[in-house]
Amino acid sequence: MSDRNRRTSAEPAWPAAIHDVLKSRGVRQVAYVPDAGHRRLIELCHADRSLVTVPLTSEEQGIGLAAGAWLGGQRAVLLTQSSGVGNCVNAFTLGSNCGFPLLLVVTMRGEWGEFNPWQIPMGQAVEPVLHASGVRSFRLERPEDAAATVDAAAGLAFDGYAMAAVLVSQKMLGAKSFAGAR
Amino acid sequence: MSAPLDRRAVVAALLERRETLLVVAGLGSPAWDCAAAGDHPLTFPLWGAMGSASMIGMGLALAQPERRVLVITGDGEMLMGLGSLATIGAQRPRNLALVVLDNERYGETGMQETHTAHGVDLAAVAQACGFPVARRVSAPVEIAPMRGAVLEASGPLFFQVKVGAGASAPALPPRDGGYLKQRFREALLGSDALR
Numbered sequence: 316m317s318d319r320n321r322r323t324s325a326e327p328a329w330p331a332a333i334h335d336v337l338k339s340r341g342v343r344q345v346a347y348v349p350d351a352g353h354r355r356l357i358e359l360c361h362a363d364r365s366l367v368t369v370p371l372t373s374e375e376q377g378i379g380l381a382a383g384a385w386l387g388g389q390r391a392v393l394l395t396q397s398s399g400v401g402n403c404v405n406a407f408t409l410g411s412n413c414g415f416p417l418l419l420v421v422t423m424r425g426e427w428g429e430f431n432p433w434q435i436p437m438g439q440a441v442e443p444v445l446h447a448s449g450v451r452s453f454r455l456e457r458p459e460d461a462a463a464t465v466d467a468a469a470g471l472a473f474d475g476y477a478m479a480a481v482l483v484s485q486k487m488l489g490a491k492s493f494a495g496a497r
Numbered sequence: 498m499s500a501p502l503d504r505r506a507v508v509a510a511l512l513e514r515r516e517t518l519l520v521v522a523g524l525g526s527p528a529w530d531c532a533a534a535g536d537h538p539l540t541f542p543l544w545g546a547m548g549s550a551s552m553i554g555m556g557l558a559l560a561q562p563e564r565r566v567l568v569i570t571g572d573g574e575m576l577m578g579l580g581s582l583a584t585i586g587a588q589r590p591r592n593l594a595l596v597v598l599d600n601e602r603y604g605e606t607g608m609q610e611t612h613t614a615h616g617v618d619l620a621a622v623a624q625a626c627g628f629p630v631a632r633r634v635s636a637p638v639e640i641a642p643m644r645g646a647v648l649e650a651s652g653p654l655f656f657q658v659k660v661g662a663g664a665s666a667p668a669l670p671p672r673d674g675g676y677l678k679q680r681f682r683e684a685l686l687g688s689d690a691l692r
């Protein structure tokens with residue numbers, strides 16, 4: 316087996332499970348600011364010609380994009396790291412005030428085993444900030460729960476006309492480490 | 498140098514016989530200008546979320562590739578969402594046009610100068626971000642060609658329209674966000690709006 320195949324077979328299954336749920340829930344626009352935790356899901360979305368992928372320069376752009384998509388009859392999702400949640404706060408008025416559905420999948424930093432102290436303040440603030448902004452959150456701690464958790468959040472968003480975020484825990488993703496560089 | 502353009506006249510010209518055009522209006526004076534031209538279910542005026550207008554336009558443009566989408570906003574609102582120009586420039590939605598009514602002022606907060614009063618060139622930023630059309634508009638004779646481009650040219654398009662700083666009479670659109678969203682969807686999507 317080549318190195319490439321070996322690496323592919325080692326990919327975790329949960330990003331593909333989330334991709335499947337996004338498809339079954341009719342999501343057409345996938346906006347993201349890259350994060351290592353979203354790497355595989357971003358690759359899957361780019362490879363899927365039925366999805367429009369929209370790389371952003373800042374996360375709040377995805378809230379506007381999702382509102383515009385809904386105005387036009389499409390569903391969108393925003394993939395972001397936890398630090399990006401802070402960038403979105405003022406734009407959340409589109410959901411709480413207008414009733415635009417919003418689905419976020421947030422890969423967490425600043426919690427389980429975080430080595431970078433600069434990630435901790437926003438990581439710890441994600442849930443209070445989301446809840447204060449009217450966004451419901453669902454924690455995803457185990458890979459085997461990925462499909463059900465994202466599906467539940469998508470139901471709340473698109474059927475319930477609400478804002479919902481799935482928080483993918485750092486414990487599940489594996490804490491980033493620069494130990495080898497020291 | 499000609500007199501600055503009248504923002505109400507510019508917007509009225511853009512929205513006259515608008516037919517299937519979809520419009521997003523940035524908060525403050527641009528939303529009032531659109532209301533003065535005639536409130537319309539296919540105009541989505543913002544009362545908040547400053548900096549979001551152009552991205553709402555892009556989400557709409559991607560969802561409705563057969564329709565023309567026009568974002569009318571102000572220089573302060575565009576400056577807050579400046580990174581959106583990079584995102585739109587990279588995505589290149591062909592059916593999206595941004596018209597920035599540039600009076601070099603924050604009109605709702607006391608007419609403080611924006612960065613465009615200090616040399617920041619929004620059209621040059623849009624051009625550098627890859628917009629195939631990024632022009633400054635400052636003469637009445639340029640308005641009709643701008644309208645023609647908004648309706649037909651391959652985008653994304655960016656027009657920085659230099660307008661006077663004088664205040665216009667208030668003309669307020671509805672401000673119930675749920676109503677604004679749903680009337681837009683019903684007018685565009687018909688019965689699918691309730692799915």
